[in-house]
Amino acid sequence: MEYSVIRNLIVEIPQVPGNFAKVVSVIGSELADLGDIETLKIGTHSTIRDISVQFEDEAHIERVVEKISQLGGGIMIHAVSDDVLKAHEGGKIHMGSRREIRSLGDLRRVYTPGVANVCKAIEKDPEQAHYFTGIGNTVAIVTDGTAILGLGDIGPVAGMPVMEGKAALFDQFVGISGVPILLDTSDPDQVVETIKHIHKGYGGILLEDIGSPHCFEIEDRLKAELDVPVMHDDQHGTAVVTLAAILSACRTAGVDLAKAKVGQIGLGAAGLAICRMLLAYGVEEVYGSDLSQDARDRLRKSGGTVVSTVDEIMENSDIVVATTGVQGLIKKEQVREGQIILALSNPHPEIRPDEALEAGAAFAADGRLVNNVLGFPGIFRGALNARAKEITYPMLIAAAQAIVDSTREGDLVPHPLDPNVHVAVTEAVERAANTGLAQ
Ligand SMILES: NC(=O)C1=CN([C@@H]2O[C@H](COP(=O)(O)OP(=O)(O)OC[C@H]3O[C@@H](n4cnc5c(N)ncnc54)[C@H](O)[C@@H]3O)[C@@H](O)[C@H]2O)C=CC1
Ligand SMILES: CC(=O)C(=O)O
Ligand SMILES: [Mg+2]
Known part of the structure; x- marks a missing residue:
């Protein structure tokens, strides 16, 4: 099942044992995907809950809503809300102040006339901008x-x-x-x-x-x-996280990555960078396919081997990575027993992980799990901390290794909300940058 839409069901459920289970059971039996549940109100006789559910499409939503409404016994859907849209109302970010301005003294310190001295200090020594802005x-x-x-x-x-x-x-x-x-x-x-x-x-x-x-x-x-x-x-955020996921999979499967055959489908920004990263890491056999001749030429120039079709990649690779943006490009029949498959296109993967696993893959993940969110925050934090002037390959490899080291045995990558992974990436990148500066 490909879940494309998230909705929140606001449901009133009379406080009778088993009532909540009936609602959840409809969601489960209709193969919708249950998410967070929040209790909005506990009344004398009933409770109102906000239930987040992922659905395939609008028709799927209607089916589930209809079935819950038919449960009877006072169970009632008050609203079906789109929390994704709601979360975007007014935008997700704003520029805020780090200093409170409560008095005229504050105003003079934070703004004129005090600020002029800071401007002059920076004019005299531009380095001071690093401390005063x-x-x-x-x-x-x-x-x-x-x-x-x-x-x-x-x-x-x-x-x-x-x-x-x-x-x-x-x-x-x-x-x-x-x-x-x-x-x-x-x-x-x-x-x-x-x-x-x-x-x-x-x-x-x-x-x-x-x-x-x-x-x-x-x-x-x-x-x-x-x-x-x-x-x-x-390019590089994705390549870092992909290398980390592949290293973790190889660690669990006991595979030597350098000797493995890796096939990359789609040689655009993400795909070419993944190939280059794997080659830089020492993988000997990196194969790639793309519809575009120029993209194939770029892989050849980078040291990879071009193959003509997705079929060939699927047939000959131990590890397959796809970044084409084409939903469902990889068919279940093409999956080989024991393959590692990372179908990383967002918002929809080339093959769903559950399908790939059913078809015999040893490991499978999509772009929600193997996502550059695990890399770019710590890479920039580390680079800024070190006051690095560039982000180098050793810094990227250090980031990938930090992600592997933060991954629990058997997992491909850490949870993106695990603060430890971002700290680990930051520290590794900063160390690598400082080592580079010292050389
Ligand atoms: N999980 C993650 O962290 C990330 C995922 N992505 C995903 O990767 C996908 C591609 O992103 P970019 O590389 O930035 O785009 P891009 O446009 O630079 O590259 C896409 C490439 O795929 C090729 N392609 C399209 N259909 C193909 C087919 N049937 N067979 C072989 N090649 C085909 C295109 O010719 C192009 O070279 C997007 O869906 C994006 O969401 C990108 C970056 C990070
Ligand atoms: C995650 C990301 O950067 C992308 O899908 O383009
Ligand atoms: Mg992106």
Whole structure:
């Protein structure tokens, strides 16, 4: 079952033993996926609960609502609310103040005339900006909207909810202020020029959901021209987390990754970076396929082997990674016994993990589990802490190893809400950056 929609059922349930179980049993028997349950009100005779449920589609919602309504005995659905939309009302982020302004004294300290002295101190020694402004703790989240998740070129404004999401994750996990920057151009010259002109307000630049191939040139040029860390998350954040998941799977399965055959389906931003990361890690056989000739050429130039079809990848690989944005691209019949399958496209994977496991895969995961959220917050926190001017391969490999070390035996990756993983990635990246600086 592919769950595409989340709804919250607001249900009033008379306090009779077994009543709540009847509601849950309808949800289970209809194969909807039960999520969080919150008690909204305990009355004298009945309780109102907010039950979060994932459904396949609108018809699925209607079926479950109808069946719960038919239970009788006073069980009543008061509302079916869309909490995902509600969570986005007014946006998910805002710029706040770190200082309270309650008196004229505060006003003079925080703003004029006091602020002028701080400006002059920075004018005299620009390094002071690191201590007296938030620049060193702020990262620009830059998109041109051309590869928003697997939704494609939907434009930067439609992509804003994703950028706000990344900013919320930065703040919650590592205390970085993420500022979305929406570009209405994809032309590499214009993108590079724009970011060059605004970069002074930021301690780092996170490129997000910029499609291939222009993402490669944009990142390379910005890395070369700016003296702050620049990272395209869909390339390197994804490659770090994918390497970590593969290493954990190999550890559990007793497989030597260097000797394993890895097949990558889709050689865009995420796919090519995953191949390059695996090759840099020492994997000898990395195969890849893509519809685009240019994408295949890029893999060849990076040292990987091009194969023509998805079938060939599925037939010959011990480990398969897919980042095409194409839902259901991998069929159950193509899965080989004992394969490790990471179908990472969001919002819908190339094959659902339950299907892949049913078809004989030893490990299977989708992009909700193996997600760059485990990497980018700590990578930037570590780089900013070390005041690194760039994010290097050793820093990325250190991040991947920290994720592996934070993973419980038998799991592929840690839970994204486990604060320890973000601390571990931060520390590993900072250490690797400092080692690099010392060399
Ligand atoms: N789980 C995670 O953390 C992440 C997941 N992704 C997902 O990966 C997908 C791709 O993202 P990007 O690499 O940024 O996009 P992209 O547009 O740069 O790359 C997609 C590539 O897939 C290729 N492709 C499309 N259909 C194909 C097919 N039938 N066979 C072979 N190749 C095919 C395209 O030619 C293109 O080269 C998206 O769905 C995105 O959500 C991306 C980054 C992180
Ligand atoms: C997770 C992410 O960055 C993506 O799907 O594009
Ligand atoms: Mg992305």
